[in-house]
Amino acid sequence: MTDQHPVSRETFDEVMAPNYAPAAMIPVRGEGSRVWDQDGREYIDLAGGIAVNCLGHCHPVLTEALQQQGNQLWHLSNVYTNEPALKLAQQLVDATFAEKVFFANSGAEANEAALKLARRFALENFGEDKDQIISFKDGFHGRTFFTVTVGGQTAYSDGFGPKPGAIEHGVFNDLSSLQALISDRTCAVMVEPLQGExxxxxxxxxxxxxxxxxxxxxxxxxxxxxxxxxxxxxGDLYAYMGTDVVPDILTTAKSLGGGFPIAAMLTTTKIASSLKVGTHGSTYGGNPLACAVASAVLSEVNNETTLSGVAQREQWFRDALEAINQKHHVFAEVRGQGLLLGAVLSEQYQGRARDFLVAAVAEGVMMLVAGANVIRFAPALNIEKADIDEAFARIERAVAAVVNG
Structure with a gap:
């Protein structure tokens, strides 16, 4: 290739499977909530890698944790345990309802583990007829065949042959729909406390x-x-802490590693006892590099300063979106909690979320969508006020561009 860049967006079309349609630009460097592409153009990141980069890009505490562990120990088989994994598990147990932890690499894997555990627990304690799993329409739980079937969007699960059985879907926020499905045959109900996708x-x-x-x-x-x-x-370490409800099993990934792939399934000693030796596993789960980074993430996030700062930033986002809406009337409502917010498009702009996303990239802002009618924001929890202000000045121009055709 004679291009000044050894790889380009065209390279993607040549060598990558076609299941993604990434933007034309390629980010190459990030710091805090700012990112630069191959041409040195700057963007403000309000997407956070879909709620992953919870402390922004290249946070010094995280890069130090990674480098330090990188010079000590990278990987072991699960014939051995390791110090970073034990330390992280202890932190998670100390901070939550959980007594036991299982480590994996992604949200889908953590959910897969949770669903397998629920089935195994029911089998051992109530017999083989108790196998029904209930989740909710429009829910999203991952892309493995089990989790995508439990997820409530058939567009993601159709077309791959026979699906795992004994899975039913209620309607989110409609208790009567769950009442109609649930019985003593039900082994588990899986739900997002805030539906993301x-x-x-x-x-x-x-x-x-x-x-x-x-x-x-x-x-x-x-x-x-x-x-x-x-x-x-x-704004809470885990969303369940802001409710009156404690789950039996909780899955966590995305922000847990701040950008390094890691996931965990948290549960009680009684329930975890059904994962006897050999019943489930993960080659990379509990990897020392991942656990060292996640341990640093938890230390940085699970404190009053970071957590109370989320509500303040949520208000800044809501105020900025309201100001844009006063001018352009593109949003019907802004919903969500903390720094997981969705701006729902008004009647006139239904189905055009992606148009706003593309216009924002052109103005130098990275955002997300959640379906065709919702613009989603999931920025770093520590994003600076100046970054928010500048981002929304750019978003206002992007919105104006879409509105004015």
Whole structure:
């Protein structure tokens, strides 16, 4: 290639599977909430790698943790344990309801582990007829065949042959729909406390309390998928802490590693006892590099300064979106919690979320969508006020460009 860059966006089309359609520019460097592409052009990151880069790009505490561990120990088989994994597990147990931890590499893997555990626990304690799993329409739980089937978007699960069975879907925030499905045959109910991919929709208190009560009544495990809501995203360390409900199993990934792939499934000693030696595993799960970084992330996020700063930043975002809306009337509402926010497009702009996304990139802002009608924001929890102000000055220009055709 004679291009000044050894690889380009064209390279993607030549060598990568076609399941993504990435932007024309390629980011090469990041610092805090700013990112630069191959041409040195600067962007403000309000996407956070889909709620992953919770402390921004190249946070000094995280890069130091990675470098330090990188000079000590990279990987072991699960025939051995390691210090970073034990330290991180202890931090998670100390900070949550959990007594036991299982490490994996992604949210899908953590959810896969949670679902397998729920089935195994039911089998051992109640017999083989208790196998039904209930989740909710428009929910998202990962891309493995089990988790994508439990997820409530058939567009992601159709077309791959016969699906895993005994999986039903209720309607999110509609308790009667769960009541109609749940019985003593139900082994688990899996729910996001705030639906992310489904449009950034928080569970109502009535709904989530009712789900817990129904699970108790039918001896079903309540699984909270906190892959996107966890590690400070909502202003609590985990979203369940802002409710009256404690789940039986919780999954966490995304922000847990601050950009390094890691996930965890958290549960009680009683439930975890069903994962006997050999019943489940992960080659990379509990990797020392990942655990060292995640340990540093937890230390940085799980404190009053970071967590209380989330609510302040949420207000800045809401104010900025309101100011744009006063001028252009493109949003019907802004929903979500903390720094997982969804700006829902008004009637006139239905189906055009991607147009706003593309216009924002052209102005130097990275955003997300959650379906065709919602613009999603999931920035770093420590994003600076100056970055927010500049980002929304650019977004205003992007919105104006779409509005004016």
């Amino acid at each position: 489904g449009g950034v929709i928080p569970a109502t208190a009535e709904f989530i309390n009712g789900v817990r009560a129904l699970c108790n009544k039918h001896n079903a495990l309540l699984i909270f998928d906190e892959v996107q809501t966890g590690v400070g995203r909502t």
